[in-house]
Amino acid sequence: MAIAYRQQIDDDTEFALWRIKESAEELYKQLQLNEEEKAYTKKLIKSKRYLHWLGTRVLLRKMLRTEEYIDCKVDAHGKPYLVSLPYHISLSHSFDYAAVMISKTSPVGIDIELIKEKVERIAGKFLRPEELSFIAPEHKIQQLYVCWCAKEAVYKCYGQKEVSFSDNITLHPFTFQHHDTLMALLHKDEVNINYEVSYMQYEDYMIGYVKG
Structure with a gap:
């Protein structure tokens, strides 16, 4: 397996991308799974999610550079975590x-999306009017994907359910670049957290990533 892209954010944080070229069988052989995980994968075996589930776990194993069993679970909010690492x-x-992002010191969030024209049709569902107002016509589709990936990364980093992209995550105005940062505010009840979100275009994909 070859990592397509890897970026060190700081001494304790990095993310990596990997293009899935192997078959599900080849990926499965690279993993150590317990009985619960084996039962879960059997439910996914006929869907695209099966390849994605295997791919993220194999990439995680490569990034952690371990041959030992990795106990990766999901909490009540759907956020993955490592039990013993x-x-x-x-x-x-x-x-x-x-895509996988890891940090020894802080919560992290990453999102990768294939850039498609259809995002324009749903933009009003995840952006407020004032956010839509700073979208530049010449980079409309790319900038909309930056907004989506940034909000998804913040949502994952925060790690709590029932956060609305339009109501609870606000993006400050920014000008689209192929690799840059933007500011986001998560506001819900008594919670107000500012995030500096990084983003980059990689081939035909957009990636947003953030460290809490």
Whole structure:
């Protein structure tokens, strides 16, 4: 397995992308799974999610550089965590790519999406009017995907359910670049957290990532 892209954020944090070229059988052989995980994968075996699930776990294993069993569970809010290793993690996938972000010190969030024109039709569902107002016509589709990936990354980093992208996560105005940062505010009840979200375009994909 070859990692397609890897970026060190700081001494304790990095993310990586991997293009899924192997078959599900080849990926499965690279993993150590317990009985519960084996039963779960059998439910996924006929769906695209099966390849994605395997791909993110194999990539996680490569990034952690271990041959030991990795106990990766999901909490009540759907956030993955490692039971016995001192890392915060975030997982994402889209079509041919898996993405994993890890940190020893802080919660993290990452999202990868294949850039498609259809995002324009749903933009009003995850952006407020004032956010839509700073979308530049010349980079409309790309910038909309930056907004989606940034909000998804913040949501994953925060790690709590019932957060509305339009009502609870606000993006400050920004100008689209192929690799840059933007500011986001998560506001819900008594919670107000500012995030500096990084984003980049990789081939035909957009990636948003953040460290809490």
